Amino acid sequence: MKFKIVKVPATIWMRVLIPVLSILVTFIITSILILIAGGNPLEAYYYFLIAPLSDRVSALEVLVKATPLLLTGACAIFAFTAGYWNIGGEGQFLAGAFAATGAGIMLVDVPPAVSIPVMILVSFLAGALWALIPAWLKAKLAVDEVVTTLLFNSIILFIIAYTLNNFWRNPLTGWPQSPEISETAHFLRLIPRSRLHMGFLVALVVIVIEWFVLARTSLGLKMRALGMGKTAARFAGINVNGTLFIAALVSGGFAGLAGGGDIAGIHFHLIEAVASGLGYSGIIVAMFAALNPLAVIPSALFIGLIDTGAQGVSRALGLPTYLGDTVQTTLLLVTLAMFVLVNYRIKKV
Amino acid sequence: MNAIQMTGITKRFGDLVANDNVDFELKAGEIHALLGENGAGKTTLMRILYGLYHADEGDIQVNGRRVSIVSPKDAIHNRIGMVTQHFTLVSTLTVAENLTLGEKGSITINKRTIEQKISDAAEQYGIPVKPDALISSLSVGERQRVEILKALNRNAKVLILDEPTAVLVPQEVDVLFEVLERLRKSGLSVVFISHKLNEVMALCDRISVLRLGKMAGTVVKGETNKTELACMMVGHETFGVKRQGKAPRGKVILRVENLSLRDKKGLDTLRDVSFEVHTGEILGIAGVSGNGQSELTGILSGTIKPTGGQFHLEDRNLTGTEPLQITRAGIGRIAEDRHASLVGELTVAENIALEYLDEFVSHGVLDRKKIHQNAEKLIKEYDIKARPEDRLRTLSGGNMQKVILARTLSREPKFVLASQPTRGLDVGATDYVDHRLLDQRDRGAAVLLLSEDLDEIMSLSDRVAVIYEGQIVGILPIEEVTREKLGLMMCGSIGKQKT
Incomplete structure (x- = not known):
């Protein structure tokens, strides 16, 4: 018996099933790793998925973890929709965090009604600024943005490391840690005695705006056309470089907001490890949401859940916290593979 | 006994019959042209011989022995080599390294043997290449000769060349022909796929003509002429619906002056193209595809910038403007590739x-x-x-x-640019498109119709221009057009003439 592979476009319900199936397949694959690490997979998944939701504190922590992911996911979606492969969410996050720290230190004796909007604006602009040069290189010289945005992540990280080890080094402890930002620049707490801050609401607003722009505006239609058929978009008279430029900068701004939000709502000072992969996780969030702006909300919450659960797994079972990252990245690979494979059928010849 | 004997070859792609019961024979030591329009089935037939496609029916004999060729490996084993239009060389490796790729029998590479082989071949066949030159440093013509060397290195006795001159500048064509002459002298057989009558008549011993997937006949060069070949290629039947009446031709809407385009490889894809299209007329541009039609369409659509010349819509110079300005100025574009003008998602x-x-x-x-x-x-x-x-x-x-x-x-739109508007469509849809274009003409628009389909060109156009190797070789009023004349012009054997 012989088989051949034919291309058949996926039906709608198959596309809807992808996230569910992806999670399932991911768990099967990662079970093997958990077994090797000496844990019981079922027990591990209890701590990954159910334990975090079983008490109020850790359930709120899931929302805290999801806050930056909502924004870095929005960052990836905005750029990817236009066919601009911004891998620089991490760097743009750092740029936002860096600028927000600077602003937060300087904002003394200013009422929060002024300082908080300033923090938001500064974070957004810093992220956009950090996306500017790769976007410009792409538009003017057709330099591959995957490479440039990725390299820019390292550049900003080294700039921050230099600053923390010189100008901002803590004079008492000697730690590479910036001075605290002033209290007027702190994001408001949403729920007392939890870490959940107003950045979560900002993220939700950003996602609604993003959905509106992509689905309902002329810029959004141009971006979608560009992402799905560059030649046809150009043929129809769309300004390819201009549209890409806007997509790149706004995308960077979203990641910048995520960075600024983590400074103003969680850390209150800058450390080198402030991003620690949140920018890259945004790509996973975006892909898992199938680049649908509104689907970013459940997607980011799910990844946030795994992030929170990873610590529980490690505490309860003595497994490394890296398992959380492993689950996330496996999920990305499985989801990507599903999106491709769902378009093919195996048929008997 | 023939070097190659293909009998009753039939190949279908879905509903399309690309080769319909085709017989083809190749004698030892001859250069045999395979002539035909685009889509006539030339490349399909040779891809079957080289094992890239598998025939649905028919069989193949090599030197009188029936063989089964299901992959290029079998073809190579039967001493058949093919140089496709897109070369299969690794550009970061040297000539010698490329020749050793796919070699069997030894894990180590004997550099000296292979270099000796290359210089021997260079002397014997007049193929001058340096064994240690990187492919990326070679010209297109040189790369093609490396492809030929590659086939010879695998001891090919039959060499298939698929439109080898399409990518070459004229000087390189001469070099190629010398190489092929020498190969013939040393006993090789060559299949030369082409649609250019002059080249075929200059080089080949026998000519087989394919038309719409069927073998129209095989002739010996001495016993034929270009007119007969052109007829065999385009057929005799009278063309489709006659148009009623002749629309009054009005003022000039589109003026194209000396448009030229040189691509990145230095090939002139358009050379001094000039014509005018008036209100209420359809100007057809006939030609075998790949002779500059895509480039002309791209320039008039605003997606390609010409390297010389200009074009005006009424009195507005639109040369080098973006699609947005082009459409707003009143040009309506029907592009040749539907997928390059629509977004599927x-x-x-x-x-x-x-x-x-x-x-x-x-x-x-x-x-x-x-x-x-x-x-x-x-x-x-x-x-x-x-x-x-x-x-x-x-x-x-x-x-x-x-x-x-x-x-x-x-x-x-004031001016309608329709490039291959019916390519790939069924009869009903084709008819629909054709009538819409006539409506546009009757409305008073100027229409430029580029098509490979002679029937379409002849049934719709008021005047017909022929494009060949990036040049307009003639513009005829429809009354003076015959299939034979167009066929000869499309194959480059009637030179420039203006009316």
């Missing part, structure tokens, strides 16, 4: 709105009602089998083309 309504997006937007927000209503109206008017919110990729080719027609023609 967007809806029908969105695709229709895309070209004049500013009219469907208020304060940056899409007027979705207007987009939907506009699409609904045009779907009815142009009889498109789809709903406004259907994804475009779910439509058939004919309906996609109708979406393009609706988007373009509903604007009543």
Whole structure:
């Protein structure tokens, strides 16, 4: 018996099933790793998925973890929709965090009604600024943005490391840690005695705006056309470089907001490890949401859940916290593979 | 005994019969031309011989022995080599390294042997290449000779060349012909796929002509002439529907002056192209594809910048402007590649709105009602089998083309650029498109129709221009057009003539 592979476009319900199936397949694959690490997979998944939701504190922590992911996911979606492969969410996050720290230190004796909007604006602009040069290189010289945005992540990280080890080094402890930002620049707490801050609401607003722009505006239609058929978009008279430029900068701004939000709502000072992969996780969030702006909300919450659960797994079972990252990245690979494979059928010849 | 004998070869791609019961024979030591229009089945036949395709019916004999060729490996084993239009060389490796790729029998590479082989071949066949030169440093002609060397290195006795001169500048064509002469002298057989009559008559011993997948006949060079070959190629039958009446030809709408385009490899794809299109006429441009039609379409569409010359719409110079200016100036474009002008993942309504997006937007927000209503109206008017919110990729080719027609023609452009508007469409859809183009002419628009389909050109055009190797070789009023004349002009054997 012989088989051949034919291309058949996926039906709608198959596309809807992808996230569910992806999670399932991911768990099967990662079970093997958990077994090797000496844990019981079922027990591990209890701590990954159910334990975090079983008490109020850790359930709120899931929302805290999801806050930056909502924004870095929005960052990836905005750029990817236009066919601009911004891998620089991490760097743009750092740029936002860096600028927000600077602003937060300087904002003394200013009422929060002024300082908080300033923090938001500064974070957004810093992220956009950090996306500017790769976007410009792409538009003017057709330099591959995957490479440039990725390299820019390292550049900003080294700039921050230099600053923390010189100008901002803590004079008492000697730690590479910036001075605290002033209290007027702190994001408001949403729920007392939890870490959940107003950045979560900002993220939700950003996602609604993003959905509106992509689905309902002329810029959004141009971006979608560009992402799905560059030649046809150009043929129809769309300004390819201009549209890409806007997509790149706004995308960077979203990641910048995520960075600024983590400074103003969680850390209150800058450390080198402030991003620690949140920018890259945004790509996973975006892909898992199938680049649908509104689907970013459940997607980011799910990844946030795994992030929170990873610590529980490690505490309860003595497994490394890296398992959380492993689950996330496996999920990305499985989801990507599903999106491709769902378009093919195996048929008997 | 023939070097190659192909008997009763039939190959289908879905409903399309690419080769229909074709017989082909190749004698030892001859250069045999395979002549035909695009889509006549030349390349398909040779791909079957080289094992890239598998025939549905028929058999192949090599030196009188029946063989089964299901992959290029079998072909190579039977001492058949093929140089395809797209070369298969690794550009970061040297000539010698490329020749050793795919060699068997030894794990180590004996550099000296291979270099010796190359210099021997260079002497014997007059193929001068340096064994240690990187492929990336070679010209297109040199790369082609490396491909030939590669086949010879595998001891090929039969060499298939698929449109080898299409990528070459004239001087390199001469070098290639010398190489082929020497190969013939040393006993090799060559199949030379081409649509250029002059080259075929200059080089080949015998000529087989394919037309619409069938073998139209094989002739010996001494016993034929270009006119006969052109007839065999394009056929004799009278063409489709006669048009009623002749529209009054009005003022000049589009003026094209000396348009030229040199591509990145230094090849002149358009050379001093000049013509005018008037209101109320269809100017047909006939030609075998790949002779500059795509480039001309691209320039007039605003997606390619010419390297010389200009074009005006009425008195406005539009040379080198972007698609946005082109459409706003009153040019309606029906591009040759539907997938390069429509976005499959967007809806029908969105695709229709895309070209004049500013009219469907208020304060940056899409007027979705207007987009939907506009699409609904045009779907009815142009009889498109789809709903406004259907994804475009779910439509058939004919309906996609109708979406393009609706988007373009509903604007009543002054000038309609229609490039291969019926390629790949069924009879009904073709008829529909043709009538819409005639409507445009009758409305008073100037229409430029580029097509490989002679029937279409002859039944729609008021004047016919022929493009060959990037040049307009002649413009004839429809009364003076015959298939034979067009056939000869399309193959480059009647030179420049103007009316």
